[in-house]
Amino acid sequence: MRGRFQWVSWKVLHSIKSPELSRSCSGYVSRVRYLMRLKEDDEACREALKSGSFLLYYNLAPLLKSNSNVYKPAFLKASDLENMLKKIGRDKHIVSESVLLGCDESGEAQFSLEVGDLDRSALERQCGGVFVDLTKAFFMLSGPEAPIVTKGQALIRWHQTNGFCSATGQPTVRNQSGSHRICHSSGITYYPKMSPVAIVLVSDGSRCLLGRQATFPPGLYSALAGFCDMGESVDEALRREVAEEAGLEVETLQYSGSQHWPFPQSSFMVACHATVNPNNTQVSIDKAELEDAHWFTFKEITEALQIKKPPRISKGEPPAFWVPPSFAIANQLIQEWANQQQLTRK
Structure with missing residues (x-):
């Protein structure tokens, strides 16, 4: 751990010395403080709505545009959105129902808006785009664009399912930005939440363990994952999940990263690598949790990482083995393991 902290400290010092990174950090701080103001100041947020950009959702499906088969979120300028609403005969005041997403590099506020009614x-004709189910949109978007789309859907879904106070049953009222809801009867303030999920790639030194649930697309295998129980640390949750699902006892854990994940509702994925004793690798699957799980070799993993979208299934043939796409943190874990294996094999 000491060496790791020294490496982090070096990165921090290096960023401080770099004028380019310092300017970027300054811009980041400005954007964060601007967003905080929009969250807390209803009038400032209403003003930002007049010049912001908007990502539309139809029953939680985001609007995408295609250019030479490259799909991107179809953000609309405020003026374009109002003109579009006018053409289809709807009042522009629907814009006030938008939820604040963030702001782009130029400092322009971004909003998400549900238009399922x-x-x-x-809408698709006027916007020149198409509403795509989020599970499919993932395979059509580039990595950097997926998080903003998932955030927009998660915030809209949260507002749809938190319209009443759990203590009084009375309606809750959102602020302009949508950063919280208040029950005026009880005084309780509700904030959007994510459920913590621990996800882990287990290795025995030369192989990695992947599993699949019955709900997965054919041939897809991923890292093991599970929700953290109340009172558990991430370490405890990971050790428990590996024991429950695969019948293996984890020896070491190493943190890798984290990610917001919109399924099944809104989850916060905390990703780690784990090792088990290479002399104790017999997998015992919990059929209530997994349909299958087994060890994969470096060669198998390398080949699977080359598959960038769900492979077609030939009639009469078993489905090809593939792994989650690049925007998923499970893919990051698998790629990191493969990279480490490649280094050790040189």
Whole structure:
């Protein structure tokens, strides 16, 4: 751990010495403080709505645009959105129902807006895009664009399912930015939440363990994962999940990263690598949790990482083995393991 902290400290010092990174950090601080103001000041947020950009959702499906088969989120300028609403005969005041997402590099506020009560065909025609189910949109977007799309959906879904106070049953009222809801009867303030999920890639030194649930697409295998129980640390949750699902006892854990994940609701994925004793690798699957799980070799993993979208299934043949796409943190874990294996094999 000491060496790791020294490496982090070196990165921090290096960033301080770099004028370019310092300017970037300054811009980041400005954007964060601007967003905080929009979250807390209803009037400032209303003003930002007049010049912001908007990502539309139809029953939680984001609007995407295609250019030479490259799909991107179809953000609309405020003026374009109002003109579009006018053309389909809807009041522009629907814009006030938007939820604050963030702001882009130029400092322009970004919002998400659910339009499921409008005419879908008319919206797609006017916007020149198409509403795509989020599970499919993941495979059409580049990595950097997926998080903003998932955040927008998660915030809209949270507002849809938190319209009443759990203590009084009375309606809750959102602030302008949508950063919280208040029950005026009880005085309770509700904030959007994510459920913590521990995800782990287990290795025995030369192989890694992947599993699949029955709900996965054919051929897809991923790292083991599970929700953290109340009172558990991430370490405890990971050790428990590996024991429950695969019948293995973890020896070491190493943190890798984290990610917001919109399924099944809104989860906070904390990703780690784990090792088990290479002399104790017999997998015992909990069929209530997994359909299958087994060890994969470096060669198998390398080949699977080359598959960038769900492979077609040939009739009469078993489905090809593939792993989650690049935007998923499970893919990051698998790629990191493969990279480490490649270094040790040189």
